[in-house]
Every structure is written in structure tokens, then in C-alpha cells.
Amino acid sequence: MLVGDSHTMPLFGKRCAASLKKASYPLAQWKFRAGEASKDLKTLGRLYDTLAKEGMERSSFLAALGGGVVGDMVGFAAATYMRGIAFVQVPTTLLAQVDSSVGGKTAVNLIAGKNLVGAFYQPKCVLCDVDVLKTLPTRQLRCGLSEVIKYGIILDADFFARLEKQVDSIMACDSKVMAQVVKRCCELKALVTGEDERESGRRAILNFGHTLAHSIEKEYGYGKLTHGEAVAVGQLIACRLSEVLLGFPRNETERVFELFRCVKLPTYVTAQDTAKMIDLLIKTTHHDKKAQGGEPLFVLADRIGECRFGCKVPESLLRTVLKEFVKQGKK
Ligand SMILES: NC(=O)c1ccc[n+]([C@@H]2O[C@H](COP(=O)([O-])OP(=O)(O)OC[C@H]3O[C@@H](n4cnc5c(N)ncnc54)[C@H](O)[C@@H]3O)[C@@H](O)[C@H]2O)c1
């Protein structure tokens, strides 16, 4: 069964269905309303019912056509329907191509929080066609680029330098350049998650910039800032903390700033009462689900291309650094 959302099915459903039919797969199709709000138990329940109604068996497989929302939910349905059936990912956002489709995390949201019900479940394959990115709204493209740049900072200095050189082609979604970019990100994510599928250790480096980003998303309200925008600011904060704690070169932080500016990702957030916002962000960070005994642990970088996880950051330093990144202005 081919499953997409109300944007991806009209755009690419016919083409996918035709090629699956050509390969002699009997085909059912289903779509749900696009958006994060659909990644819930109610929509998942409707998906299970449709699978049963369409007569899906243990030998059937699901194809997830869409962004991270489709991939995460269809992946979880595949992990659990009849105790697990095969699925393939056909990611159609840059974020899904470079991040959510690889590594085997699947989940749906609860009212209590995001991704609280899920499973580690690997797709049989991930099929990325970079041409589908041409219809993606620019803001969505940028959201994916924030994660792309992250791979450069944490794992691959050469890749980071290539991004700096090719930024115009990337923003224009040049197919050849994008294919290389997506390929390298998938290689890097597969390398990390292959060594530590269940995040007992090094997989945590993928959370670079995410500790603060999660707090920013929460305090600014999901939907106001995209995940990628919050992650951009979070990564800059992590760079500054790294300067003080690990000697991360200052000129490299400048390069990260410049790259984010080039792709028009934010480099700070604003608040009417900056002191209050800083307090809130620090408080939320202590409640992060990856905090240990109330103390948040950070991923920090030694230089572009090298990083480490599980770093403790003194609250006074975090407060000082946040002063640079929470500026006076309308929230
Ligand atoms: N599993 C993981 O490891 C992992 C990692 C990161 C994020 N996630 C999850 O991914 C989700 C976010 O993913 P996302 O940013 O892809 O969001 P999304 O799936 O909501 O897609 C964003 C929007 O773009 C539309 N869209 C998708 N492809 C398109 C195309 N080619 N052209 C035009 N429009 C298109 C979608 O319909 C949607 O409206 C979150 O739920 C997050 O929790 C999971």
C-alpha cells in the first residue's frame, strides 16, 4: 500500500503507483491530511483500519511517500501491523531525505509530547529522488539545510567546505549538486546510526544544536519557528559554548554564521523581555528528555568536522552565551 499526505499524493502518487503497478505489485493507496497534527494516534488508527480493510497481509509492504510525518507514522504502522511488515521510505522533503528516513526511528506524537510512542524499525530501502525537492516551499528546504550543515560541523570538514562553495546551486536545487549533498548526508547518518542504532552512545552526536533548539521550539511555540530554524540558532549557541569549553576556533564559528546567513536561516531569536526568555530557556533545557539527573548534556565540537557528546555546560556560561542569541525585539 502506498501512503502519502494531501500534498505528496496529488504531486507524486500517480507516478509512484504507475511504477509499482508496472512491477506487478497489486496496489492500494491511502492519504491523510498533511501536517504534524496528523502524526497522532487517531490518524494511525485510521491507517491500521485501512490496512486491514484493504487485506494487507504479513507479506505485504508499505511505501511511505512524503516528509518526516509520513515516514515516521507509516514506519511505525509497518513496525506494528501484524507484528511487523516490510516498508520502504520514499522521502520527499530535504529533511526526510537527509535525516528522518535513515536510521530507523519511527513514531507518532501524544498530546503529552512529540514522538512518545514509537519503535526502532528499519525500512527495506530508502529511495531519494532529488527532483521532487523542486516543488518544496523554500522554508521547508531551509529546514533541511540546517540538518545538512549539521553533518558538516559534526563529522566532515570537507563536506562543510563544499557546502560553502556550492551554496547557490543548493538554494537553486540543482539536481546534480543536491544528489551529492543528499548522498553524503545519508552516508554520514548511516555510519553513525549503524554503529549505535538505539542511541546508547555516539548516535547522540546527531543532536548537535538540538538541546537548545528543543527549548526554543517549546518556548516560541511549535509552528512559529520551524525545527530547522531553531536548530540553526541552537548550533550557533553550541559553537560558542564549544569555543569556551573545547577551544573551537572563533573563525570557524564565523564560517557557520556566514553559511546560515547565506541560506537565510536565523542566527538569533528575539524576545520583548530577554532576561525572562533566557530564564525560561535554561529551565526548559533542564527538563530536556535527554538531560541526566536534571543536568542537560550537550554535543560540542572541537573544530568543524569533529565533535563529542555528553558535555556538561556550567549554567553561568550558558546564561552568558544566551545573551548574545536572545535579542531585544518582538517575539
Ligand atoms: N525519524 C527520525 O529520525 C526523524 C528525524 C527528524 C525529524 N523527524 C520528524 O519528521 C517530521 C518533520 O518532517 P518534515 O519536515 O519532512 O515535515 P512534513 O512531513 O510535515 O513535510 C512538510 C510539508 O511539506 C509537504 N511536502 C512534502 N514533500 C513535498 C514536496 N516534494 N513538494 C511540496 N511539498 C511537500 C508536506 O505535505 C508538508 O506539508 C517531524 O514529525 C519530526 O519529528 C523524524
Ligand SMILES: [Zn+2]
Ligand atoms: Zn533535527
